[in-house]
Amino acid sequence: MAAALGGLGLLRGRLRLRLAAAAASPPSFSxxxxxxxxxxxxxxxxxxxxxxxxxxxxxxxxxxxxxxxxxxxxxxxxxxxxxxxxxxxxxxxxxxxxxxxxxxxxxxxxxxxxxxxxxxxxxxxxxxxxxxxxxxxxxxxxxxxxxxxxxxxxxxxxxxxxxxxxxxxxxxxxxxxxxxxxxxxxxxxxxxxxxxxxxxxxxxxxxxxxxxxxxxxxxxxxxxxxxxxxxxxxxxxxxxxxxxxxxxxxxxxxxxxxxxxxxxxxxxxxxLPQGPVAMRVAKLAINQGMEVDLVTGLAIEEACYAQTIPTKDRIEGLLAFKEKRPPRYKGE
The missing domain is CATH 3.90.226.10 (2-enoyl-CoA Hydratase; Chain A, domain 1)
Known part of the structure; x- marks a missing residue:
C-alpha cells in the first residue's frame, strides 16, 4: 500500500496534465x-x-x-x-x-x-x-x-x-x-x-x-x-x-x-445532464484502475476525485442538490 500511495503525487500530476489537455480550446473545422x-x-x-x-x-x-x-x-x-x-x-x-x-x-x-x-x-x-x-x-x-x-x-x-x-x-x-x-x-x-x-x-x-x-x-x-x-x-x-x-x-x-x-x-x-468534469475523471479512473491491483486502483480513484473538488461543476452539483433543482453544468 505504501508503494501505491507513495506514487500518488506523480499520478495526480499525470492526471492534471490529462485534464489540462482536455480543457484546451477546440480546433476549428472547415x-x-x-x-x-x-x-x-x-x-x-x-x-x-x-x-x-x-x-x-x-x-x-x-x-x-x-x-x-x-x-x-x-x-x-x-x-x-x-x-x-x-x-x-x-x-x-x-x-x-x-x-x-x-x-x-x-x-x-x-x-x-x-x-x-x-x-x-x-x-x-x-x-x-x-x-x-x-x-x-x-x-x-x-x-x-x-x-x-x-x-x-x-x-x-x-x-x-x-x-x-x-x-x-x-x-x-x-x-x-x-x-x-x-x-x-x-x-x-x-x-x-x-x-x-x-x-x-x-x-x-x-x-x-x-x-x-x-x-x-x-x-x-x-x-x-x-x-x-x-x-x-x-x-x-x-x-x-x-x-x-x-x-x-x-x-x-x-x-x-x-x-x-x-x-x-x-x-x-x-x-448529458451529468457533470462533464466528473464524467471525464470517472472514465479515466475506471480505465486505469482496471489495469492495476485494487490498492493502486483506489489510489487512482483518489487522485481523480481530487481533480473535481475545486471545479465549478462540483460546486454547482452541491448547490443543485441543496436547492433541489437540476444542475446546470457548463464544464471547466
Missing part, C-alpha cells in the same frame, strides 16, 4: 454549409462553433468521395454535446483503408480537446454493415514493407478512440468483422440490433485479431471464451453477443435499419 434538421431525419444537419457543420444526410452511392468516407456530425438542440462519427464507404462495406484511418485519427484528435463534446457515437451510414474490417483489396496492392505500418496505424487509431476522455458508444446496425469489431470494442458501450424478421438486418459479429482484439476481447468477455471465439472465428448474432457480455444492449431492428443508433442516442442523452 465545412460546407448546412441547414438545421432533426438528428434522426434523412437530411439531418448540425451546427457548432462559428462555422456550420457538415450535413448529416446519408449517401449510399458506390462512388463515395474521400472526404465523405467519415461523416462528423455535431448534434444540436436537445442533443447538443453529442457527436456522431459515421463510417460511409458503401462501395467497400466500410472497410478500413489508409484514408479512412487518417480521417478517423484527425477527427478523434479534434474531439479529445473539445470541451463542448460530451459523448461520441460511432455508427455506420451504410445500411446493413457496421465495418467489414481492413480493406484487403487495398492491402493486396501494398508492398510487404507497408503492411506493418498500416496495421500499426490501425491499432494506434483504435487506441486513440479508446482513450477519448468522454463516453463513447458503438451503434452496431449490421455486420462488424475483424477490425470492425475491434473498433467497437474500443468504445465504452456497445449497442447492437437483432431481428428475427425476414428482410431486416441481422447484426453479426466476428473477430480476427490484428488491431487489439486479443487484448480487448478477453478483458470484455473473459479469457477462455475470447480464445474460443478467436480460434474459431465464429460469427455471433446480437442476442448471443449480449448473453456473453460482448455488447451492452441488443434492440429489435426497425424498418429503417438504425435501431442500434437510436438506442445509442437515447443512452447518450442520459449522459
Amino acid at each position: 465545412s460546407s454549409s448546412s441547414s438545421s434538421a432533426s438528428c434522426l431525419g434523412p437530411r439531418a444537419a448540425v451546427r457548432g462553433g462559428a462555422a456550420a457543420r457538415p450535413a448529416a444526410g446519408r449517401s449510399y452511392g458506390s462512388e463515395a468521395k474521400e472526404e465523405e468516407e467519415l461523416r462528423v456530425r455535431y448534434l444540436d438542440d436537445e442533443h447538443k454535446g453529442i457527436v456522431v462519427l459515421g463510417l460511409n464507404r458503401s462501395h467497400a462495406k466500410n472497410a478500413l483503408n489508409k484514408n479512412l484511418l487518417k480521417m478517423m485519427s484527425k477527427a478523434v484528435d479534434a474531439l479529445k480537446s473539445d470541451k463542448k463534446v460530451r459523448t461520441v457515437i460511432f455508427r455506420s451510414e451504410v445500411p446493413g454493415i457496421f465495418c467489414a474490417g481492413a480493406d484487403l483489396k487495398e492491402r493486396a496492392k501494398m508492398h510487404s514493407s507497408e503492411v506493418g505500418s498500416f496495421v500499426s496505424k490501425a491499432r494506434a487509431t483504435i487506441n486513440e478512440m479508446a482513450n477519448l476522455p468522454v463516453p463513447t458508444i458503438a451503434a452496431i446496425d449490421g455486420t462488424a468483422l475483424g477490425g470492425g469489431l475491434e473498433l467497437a470494442l474500443a468504445c465504452d458501450i456497445r449497442v447492437a440490433a437483432s431481428s428475427a424478421k425476414m428482410g431486416l438486418v441481422e447484426t453479426k459479429l466476428a473477430i480476427i485479431p490484428g488491431a487489439g482484439g486479443t487484448q480487448r476481447l478477453p478483458r470484455t468477455i473473459g479469457v477462455s471464451l475470447a480464445k474460443e471465439l478467436i480460434f474459431s472465428a465464429r460469427i455471433v448474432d446480437g442476442e448471443e453477443a449480449k448473453s456473453i457480455g460482448l455488447i451492452s444492449h441488443v434492440v429489435e431492428q426497425n424498418e429503417a435499419g438504425d435501431a442500434a443508433y437510436r438506442r445509442a442516442l437515447a443512452l447518450a442523452r442520459e449522459f
Whole structure:
C-alpha cells in the first residue's frame, strides 16, 4: 500500500496534465454549409462553433468521395454535446483503408480537446454493415514493407478512440468483422440490433485479431471464451453477443435499419445532464484502475476525485442538490 500511495503525487500530476489537455480550446473545422434538421431525419444537419457543420444526410452511392468516407456530425438542440462519427464507404462495406484511418485519427484528435463534446457515437451510414474490417483489396496492392505500418496505424487509431476522455458508444446496425469489431470494442458501450424478421438486418459479429482484439476481447468477455471465439472465428448474432457480455444492449431492428443508433442516442442523452468534469475523471479512473491491483486502483480513484473538488461543476452539483433543482453544468 505504501508503494501505491507513495506514487500518488506523480499520478495526480499525470492526471492534471490529462485534464489540462482536455480543457484546451477546440480546433476549428472547415465545412460546407448546412441547414438545421432533426438528428434522426434523412437530411439531418448540425451546427457548432462559428462555422456550420457538415450535413448529416446519408449517401449510399458506390462512388463515395474521400472526404465523405467519415461523416462528423455535431448534434444540436436537445442533443447538443453529442457527436456522431459515421463510417460511409458503401462501395467497400466500410472497410478500413489508409484514408479512412487518417480521417478517423484527425477527427478523434479534434474531439479529445473539445470541451463542448460530451459523448461520441460511432455508427455506420451504410445500411446493413457496421465495418467489414481492413480493406484487403487495398492491402493486396501494398508492398510487404507497408503492411506493418498500416496495421500499426490501425491499432494506434483504435487506441486513440479508446482513450477519448468522454463516453463513447458503438451503434452496431449490421455486420462488424475483424477490425470492425475491434473498433467497437474500443468504445465504452456497445449497442447492437437483432431481428428475427425476414428482410431486416441481422447484426453479426466476428473477430480476427490484428488491431487489439486479443487484448480487448478477453478483458470484455473473459479469457477462455475470447480464445474460443478467436480460434474459431465464429460469427455471433446480437442476442448471443449480449448473453456473453460482448455488447451492452441488443434492440429489435426497425424498418429503417438504425435501431442500434437510436438506442445509442437515447443512452447518450442520459449522459448529458451529468457533470462533464466528473464524467471525464470517472472514465479515466475506471480505465486505469482496471489495469492495476485494487490498492493502486483506489489510489487512482483518489487522485481523480481530487481533480473535481475545486471545479465549478462540483460546486454547482452541491448547490443543485441543496436547492433541489437540476444542475446546470457548463464544464471547466
